[in-house]
Amino acid sequence: MTIGYADLEERARELAFALRRAGYGPGDRVATISGNSIDHVVAFFACAKSGVAFVPLSWRLTPRELADVLERSEPALVLVEDEYEGIAAEALDRTPGRPSVTALGTTGVEASVPDRVGPAVPARAVRDDDALLVIYTSGSEAAPKGVVLTHGNCFWNNLALAGAQQLTADDVVLCRCCRSSMSQPGTVSRCWHGGWVPRSSSSGRSSRVVFFSFSPSGGSPR
Secondary structure (H helix, E strand, C coil): CEEHHHHHHHHHHHHHHHHHCCCCCCCCCEEECCCCCCHHHHHHHHHHHHHEEEEEECCCCCCCHHHHHHHHHHEEEEEECCCHHHHHHHHHHHHHCEEEEECCCCCCCCCCCCCCCCCCCCCCCCCCCCCCEEECCCCCCCCCEEEEEEHHHHHHHHHHHHHHHHHCCCCCCECCCHHHHHHCHHHHHHHHHHCCCCEEEEECCCCCCEEECCCCCCCCCC
C-alpha cells in the first residue's frame, strides 16, 4: 500500500474538517484500535489538524485490559479497523458510558463522522500546548498510564532530530513498531523532508507494508 503526500494531505484535511463539523475539537480524544495502515495515519494527521488528541490503543490487549484503557482515556470517538472488530466489541461492551464507534477509512469515518455526544467544542486554532497524543504504557508492572505529548513536544523533538540527521527526500527509513510510531521523533521528520517511510505490521493473521512517498505537488502534511 502506497500513498503520496498530496493524497495524504487531502484526506487528512477533509477528515479534519468533518471532525470539526461533527462537533469535535481541542480537549476531545479519539481512540483507535488498529494495525499499521494508511487509514490510521490519515486519522492521526486529521486529529492533529483539528486539535483532537489521538489515542492509539494496542490490539494485543485482552478485552478486559482494552476496556480498562478505554475507561481511563474517555475518548469521545473510537475508530476501529475491520480486522479488530471482535476484540473492540468485547472491550466496548465492558466500558461504562460507551463512546461513539465507527470504522476507520474511506468507507467509515472518512465517509461519515458520528456527531459528538453533547455540545460541540467551540472552534479555535490549535495551540502548542494542546494534546496531540496520549500513549499508554505497556502496564507490565502496574496499570497502563497515559503519557500526554503536546503539539509542541512533537514539533521540537522532530525538528531537532531532522536537523541532526540531515535528512533528504532520498532517505528511506524502516519503522517496525506500533501504531504510535508515526508520531514519534524520527518518523514525522521524514515526512517534513519528503523521505520514504515504510512501516510494517503483523498481527499473526496478515502482514502489510505502508509507504509514504514524496509528492512534489502536494508538499508535506501540516
